Amino acid sequence: MMPRSGEPARRRLQQAAIELFCERGYDQTTTAEIATRAGVTERTFFRHFPDKREVLFDGQGKLREMLTGAVAKAPATLKPLEALYRAFRSFEQPLEDNRPFSLPRQQVIDRTPALQERELTKVAALAEALALALRQRGVDERLAALAAQTGMATFRYAVASWFADPTGGLGTHLDRAFDELDGLASSFSTRQERRGQGIR
Amino acid sequence: MMPRSGEPARRRLQQAAIELFCERGYDQTTTAEIATRAGVTERTFFRHFPDKREVLFDGQGKLREMLTGAVAKAPATLKPLEALYRAFRSFEQPLEDNRPFSLPRQQVIDRTPALQERELTKVAALAEALALALRQRGVDERLAALAAQTGMATFRYAVASWFADPTGGLGTHLDRAFDELDGLASSFSTRQERRGQGIR
DNA sequence: AACGTAATGACAGTCACTGTCAAACCGGAT
DNA sequence: ATCCGGTTTGACAGTGACTGTCATTACGTT
Numbered sequence: 001m002m003p004r005s006g007e008p009a010r011r012r013l014q015q016a017a018i019e020l021f022c023e024r025g026y027d028q029t030t031t032a033e034i035a036t037r038a039g040v041t042e043r044t045f046f047r048h049f050p051d052k053r054e055v056l057f058d059g060q061g062k063l064r065e066m067l068t069g070a071v072a073k074a075p076a077t078l079k080p081l082e083a084l085y086r087a088f089r090s091f092e093q094p095l096e097d098n099r100p101f102s103l104p105r106q107q108v109i110d111r112t113p114a115l116q117e118r119e120l121t122k123v124a125a126l127a128e129a130l131a132l133a134l135r136q137r138g139v140d141e142r143l144a145a146l147a148a149q150t151g152m153a154t155f156r157y158a159v160a161s162w163f164a165d166p167t168g169g170l171g172t173h174l175d176r177a178f179d180e181l182d183g184l185a186s187s188f189s190t191r192q193e194r195r196g197q198g199i200r
Numbered sequence: 201m202m203p204r205s206g207e208p209a210r211r212r213l214q215q216a217a218i219e220l221f222c223e224r225g226y227d228q229t230t231t232a233e234i235a236t237r238a239g240v241t242e243r244t245f246f247r248h249f250p251d252k253r254e255v256l257f258d259g260q261g262k263l264r265e266m267l268t269g270a271v272a273k274a275p276a277t278l279k280p281l282e283a284l285y286r287a288f289r290s291f292e293q294p295l296e297d298n299r300p301f302s303l304p305r306q307q308v309i310d311r312t313p314a315l316q317e318r319e320l321t322k323v324a325a326l327a328e329a330l331a332l333a334l335r336q337r338g339v340d341e342r343l344a345a346l347a348a349q350t351g352m353a354t355f356r357y358a359v360a361s362w363f364a365d366p367t368g369g370l371g372t373h374l375d376r377a378f379d380e381l382d383g384l385a386s387s388f389s390t391r392q393e394r395r396g397q398g399i400r
Numbered sequence: 401a402a403c404g405t406a407a408t409g410a411c412a413g414t415c416a417c418t419g420t421c422a423a424a425c426c427g428g429a430t
Numbered sequence: 431a432t433c434c435g436g437t438t439t440g441a442c443a444g445t446g447a448c449t450g451t452c453a454t455t456a457c458g459t460t
Contacts, residue, residue: 117321
């Protein structure tokens with residue numbers, strides 16, 4: 001049996017996976033190769049991760065808990081999107097620290113359709129969790145869903161532009177994205193004809 | 201060689217697939233079984249569909265073209281979400297006609313994670329196409345993306361409630377969903393503190 | 401040092417999916 | 431009717447993701 005030395009097998013597998021994905025690409029890498037580089041058997045890979053893709057989406061569970069927790073703790077007077085903004089903002093530092101790992105990870109995802117598909121479901125699950133957190137703040141069900149989706153999209157937009165240009169840190173990009181969204185909100189309505197120029 | 205009789209092999213495969221998925225479930229059905237029921241070989245299945253999931257997501261291409269076309273043809277004065285509403289509305293009849301097929305299909309998807317994942321990517325692709333169509337109407341890039349996502353989510357909500365209760369037809373559910381969205385728009389803003397009570 | 405639990409290796413097996421090539425189908429030209 | 435060229439299919443072999451099972455090994459506990 002492989003000596004259980006040093007880093008836990010789980011971490012070695014993640015490390016080996018991202019290395020190989022960067023070197024050869026996701027599709028050209030077999031789970032057996034990942035396992036070999038990590039010094040374990042292929043079977044062990046599937047004991048730690050339910051499938052090949054999941055080796056890149058591991059932190060999601062904690063991220064969800066932390067974000068929903070931050071939303072729950074936000075001042076009750078805040079509007080939905082403002083609560084989300086604060087939750088995202090409270091994650092600036094951890095995400096900055098993770099950048100060296102998450103940047104190559106995102107590059108692999110961006111050029112692999114199968115991984116983009118998985119990312120979409122992770123994002124959707126996160127948005128759903130955020131919507132639930134908003135509902136527990138007393139927000140209407142439909143508004144919670146809408147705000148959660150919009151907030152997530154804006155967050156992703158900010159992270160993407162931060163990946164492209166880290167200048168000013170993630171916080172700057174978050175502010176910019178939410179400011180832009182704020183400007184959009186005024187031109188955001190469904191029906192035109194049944195409104196006069198009067199407001200409210 | 202199998203006599204090329206009756207319905208084209210493609211349709212037979214789709215029919216056989218949805219039947220088997222309803223009977224045994226998606227995971228408990230092999231592509232070989234689908235092919236056998238359709239009277240062809242497994243190899244032929246993969247000549248018609250790139251993967252097992254795709255047999256349930258075939259109309260997507262045409263749907264995208266028709267919806268983006270409808271958006272393009274909408275009166276130029278309409279706001280983004282109103283243009284989307286009209287595009288969706290113009291599809292009431294085709295969707296009503298398809299209900300006998302799409303209802304069981306949706307039930308299969310709803311209880312199969314792998315299919316939900318694929319559906320998410322289809323929805324995302326459609327939203328992206330709608331955003332592009334809005335941009336070509338002169339809508340700002342970010343607003344187009346936001347409106348497309350929101351519109352798609354509202355459309356899906358309407359279709360879901362129409363699946364649950366066809367009373368009044370899809371049109372009624374669409375109106376209700378967009379009316380609800382319209383009510384939400386007023387409480388939809390990002391930042392609270394930097395606004396006085398003044399409007400505009 | 402003995403023990404129990406959890407992690408691992410070894411092995412066999414299923415199934416989605418692909419490449420390849422020959423055979424069968426089809427419509428149109430002769 | 432016959433031939434012909436392009437398309438569709440069948441047959442077969444192969445890869446790789448993923449699962450079940452069981453014995454074995456590592457590690458903490460006593």
